[in-house]
Amino acid sequence: MRFKAFNARYRLIAPFKQLRRAEEQAVEDTKLILQNAQQLKSKFGASTSWALGKRHIFLSEGIRQQLENLRAETRKKAATVIQSTWRGWRVRKRWPLRRTTLGVTSGIGQKKPQQPPTGTNTGNVQRNVTAGAGTGTGARPRPQPIAGTPPPDPSEKCADQKMIQQTCTLFGLDLERPPPVPPSRSYTVTGNTKLGYPQTRIMKMPFPEKGEGEVVLLKGETVLVVGASPRRGHLLVEHNNATLHVPYQFMELKPCNINV
Structure with a gap:
């Protein structure tokens, strides 16, 4: 396997900050990945030897299986962290609405009957109502809609006769007779x-x-x-x-x- 392909597949095993990620130093990154893999105890009985060539790295079956196992475990842990972070953020974002829904649902059927105010707490009730009305949070009667104006009379097109007279004088129109129809085009x-x-x-x-x-x-x-x-x-x-x-x-x- 070439150094570039090896590093691209197994670089997640080594510490991220220690990798150089340069083609000129691909051999150093390969050695770092293999050292981190050998530090962990091998679960396989086969040989875990490897050898470096000019452009390729030669792996035994034991070290190859160990690298694949470490790669799968690292990817699984990363996926678990990503999923848990995203799901936690989603639940926290939706929790206010969910809490409101749960509060409304649990409050149905548990409303206690109101007791008429006694002589001792009448003053408190009146003060609370006055305070609520002053702050705008108390229950206020809904205002009645404004009645619409009556529709205009069709016979009264314009009430200002003086304006009509001025308009007719300006354009040379006669109030008694409509303007003549223009002649047909030739x-x-x-x-x-x-x-x-x-x-x-x-x-x-x-x-x-x-x-x-x-x-x-x-x-x-x-x-x-x-x-x-x-x-x-x-x-x-x-x-x-x-x-x-x-x-x-x-x-x-x-x-x-x-x-x-």
Whole structure:
């Protein structure tokens, strides 16, 4: 076995502070480990001899078994110390909660009936109650929740008429008439492109849906959109000298002949 492998396996047998832990002094560490192993009485009848080479150490079967036995005992003792330390720390950490639980459990069913205060200890009871109330530890009645404010009247949007008048004057609004609806845009936006009218579109579905009317637009038919309709969500379509208000969902843009 090489010196490095021997020291890595059996170095826990020797005193930690005496080991050098350097490759140049691996032979000295090996001798120290073997000396500590031979100081203990061998439990085996075989020979406990060993010999050092240039890079290897040669062990007899007796010394090898003794080293393995010492290594196993040392590891077992270290594991026992680690386990006992950790378990003790865990129990001490959980003990306050455990003690509280045990106290509550043992106190159930052992509550003694309270005796009415007599004339001799009435003053003591009153003083204790007063002291408890002063320190905040005594039993105090639970305060009642604060009643919520009533909900606002829907008809009263703003009580300050002067503020409303100033706002309308600032923005040029009339209290009697609502502001006019802005005119429809003279273009549409598709993606990042602004498209003007007229536009060539293709019908995605027939219009009207039931196919009834003087002018019927069939699916796949090409139509000309001349502008936005005053109806919400509709476009003005010219087809066969007739103007129709067609919802924009019924049409899609044609990839060619787009006026920008």
